[in-house]
Amino acid sequence: MPPRSAFVPEFIPMLPTWTILIGFVIGAVTGSFLNMLIYRLPRGISFVKPSYSICPICKDPLDWRDLVPIFSWLSTRGKCRYCHVPIAPRYMYVEILCGVLFAALWWQYAVASEQGARMFAYMAATGALVAVIFIDWELYIIPDELNAFFLPIGALYHLYAKTLPTFLWGAFAGWALIWGIAFLGRTLLGKDAMGHGDIKLMRGVGAILGALLTGASVIAAVFAGLIIGVALIFIDKRRTQKAAAMAEGDVSAGVEEELEEYPPETIFHLIKMGVFYLLCLDVIGIFIPSVYRLVGEEPEEVMLEEDDWKPSITTIPFGPYLALGAIACMLFAAPIQAGIETYWANATGANVR
Incomplete structure (x- = not known):
């Protein structure tokens, strides 16, 4: 046993x-x-x-x-x-x-x-992650209510397990990993590498998984995104080429419209909102929308059906891959954690804390 x-x-x-x-x-x-x-x-x-x-x-x-x-x-x-x-x-x-x-x-x-307590916490988180996958894939948004949902689940579980430091460090690690990628993408490449919803999502996932498994889930998401994303781009490219052969003029106009892009986020705005999310003020903003005005922002609105924005073939939401990576780490938490700890011990001679 x-x-x-x-x-x-x-x-x-x-x-x-x-x-x-x-x-x-x-x-x-x-x-x-x-x-x-x-x-x-x-x-x-x-x-x-x-x-x-x-x-x-x-x-x-x-x-x-x-x-x-x-x-x-x-x-x-x-x-x-x-x-x-x-x-x-x-x-x-x-x-x-x-x-x-x-x-x-x-x-x-x-x-x-x-591990019944962990099972119920992971079930609640998995249900929310499934919703994230389908909403973000279709609409390119992750509702704040879903991102906030992970925090009380993580807090309750780690309170019960008497591992509150794991909750705090995990939430920080999830926020730091994704915000850090967004910051590097903006400063080094001049592009928006991560959406704000992704930052808030991994803050919540980290609150449940802890720092170690959160890092593993991000790595899994990157690999899944590379493999699936490249495959989808290839499929869409083939589809576009076939459509162009049938109606060259119409497709050319459509592609030109699809490639329209918004200017990248300013570094100041990314830093400002990063601190906003680190302090979980966006969670307060769900109940008190005016809190956004403290940092010069307007309260976020729900998605509108008449929104005519159309993503290009290279616009692939990363939220579903982050969710898949998190689900994988929940399903295989023990072997993943044991593997990381063994590798770290062999490489450095120290234990992962």
Whole structure:
């Protein structure tokens, strides 16, 4: 039997393997909620009005038959039961993905070991990270509410585990890594290397994972971004070339419009907002928007549907890769941490603290 964690008191004993089905069901139900969140949150749509789920096309309220995770989408063959308009398969994918991830976390921390507190913290964080992946990939934004969500999860977990320094150093490490990359990109290359949402995201992820795993998650995100990003650019380039062969004049005008870019952020603004995020004033700004005016900024607004900004083929959001790296570190925290500590000990003769 694997040993109980030396520093985390637990309240869930090691469970039989079949209980991962419970984890899958919890994840699928969470995924169903996340589908509503992914659609409503970045568009500023209330979570309580309407208090029931509706079809975004015909606005008809959905009953229980339409809300059973995975099976509802399959039973209607991916169409609304009322207006028969196709429903994006993303809804089913989110439910399956969350089910699989929660089942894996359940197995890792409730079956293979006795780390129930960590499991629940990681489940909450993973759900938020799945929402980040789909929102940022589609809309190129990460809502402040999601970024702020990680901080209380990390604080509660590390309070329970009596490891508050890990919470503080992890949050600082996540902020410092991404803000540092943004600063170097702006000063050395004259480009915006990281978005502000990425800085706030990794501050929250670090608050949960701690400094060591946060660094590993950023490295994993960089490698994933390089591989997947290059592949996507290649695919889009091939697609653009085919379209150009069919309608050269129209495509030329479209490409010229797509390549329009905004001027890079000033170094002063990056430093100012970096300190703002380090002090977590953006979290206060969710409840008291006027706090942004303390640094000469206007409160951030929700994403507007009529926004006509169109990204170029090389504009790839990094948030999804950061989220994937963080999820990977939650799933494989023990071997990743052990590998880093072993490498560090062999290289320097010292232990990682």
